[in-house]
Amino acid sequence: MNGFISMYNAACLLTGDSGTEDVENWLMLLIDQADELRAVKVWTDRRSPYLPGGLSFQRRPEQWRISVAAFRAWCVSNGFTLAPDQDTPSLPAADAAAGKAGGRRARQIARIVDEIKVQGWNALQVPYGGKQKIKAACLKETALFTEDGFTRAWQEAIGQGALRMEHHENYTSRK
Numbered sequence: 001m002n003g004f005i006s007m008y009n010a011a012c013l014l015t016g017d018s019g020t021e022d023v024e025n026w027l028m029l030l031i032d033q034a035d036e037l038r039a040v041k042v043w044t045d046r047r048s049p050y051l052p053g054g055l056s057f058q059r060r061p062e063q064w065r066i067s068v069a070a071f072r073a074w075c076v077s078n079g080f081t082l083a084p085d086q087d088t089p090s091l092p093a094a095d096a097a098a099g100k101a102g103g104r105r106a107r108q109i110a111r112i113v114d115e116i117k118v119q120g121w122n123a124l125q126v127p128y129g130g131k132q133k134i135k136a137a138c139l140k141e142t143a144l145f146t147e148d149g150f151t152r153a154w155q156e157a158i159g160q161g162a163l164r165m166e167h168h169e170n171y172t173s174r175k
Helices: 007-015 020-032 068-078 093-099 104-118 130-139 147-160
Strands: 004-006 042-045 055-058 065-067
Touching: 004 007, 004 068, 007 020, 007 065, 065 068, 068 147, 104 130, 104 147, 130 147
Parallel strands: none
Antiparallel strands: 004 065, 042 055
């Protein structure tokens, strides 16, 4: 599943029905781990006619958004389990509408991830040279991909936590 959930909703998924105090404790842990989870802390209103690129507003920590895929990967790597019947978090209606699950970009990302699986690779450890193989296979589908479309879909998939290159730290300027 692609998309984002809020830090508060992620904390609720980790606690299940155990109470408000536990939600606060999980929320504090998630906030401390925000950089590892690549939390989106700023909301941008691109419709603003006054500034190029729109206005940006800082969100409160419980409203920071994290990728569902990154959240699941973080849970697995830290040994945390989601509450029973909560292992497939659903997106809030606003996030689902913004993600347009059936949109072209979502189909492109799904196709990229499928091709990675066909190659037998872990989507979070695509080997060196793998991007070019995936790109070559995807560009054969001219109805879905263009050169720029593939590049944008690849970057968005990375941003969502759906895929990552092996030795990712060598490809990014983030520390």
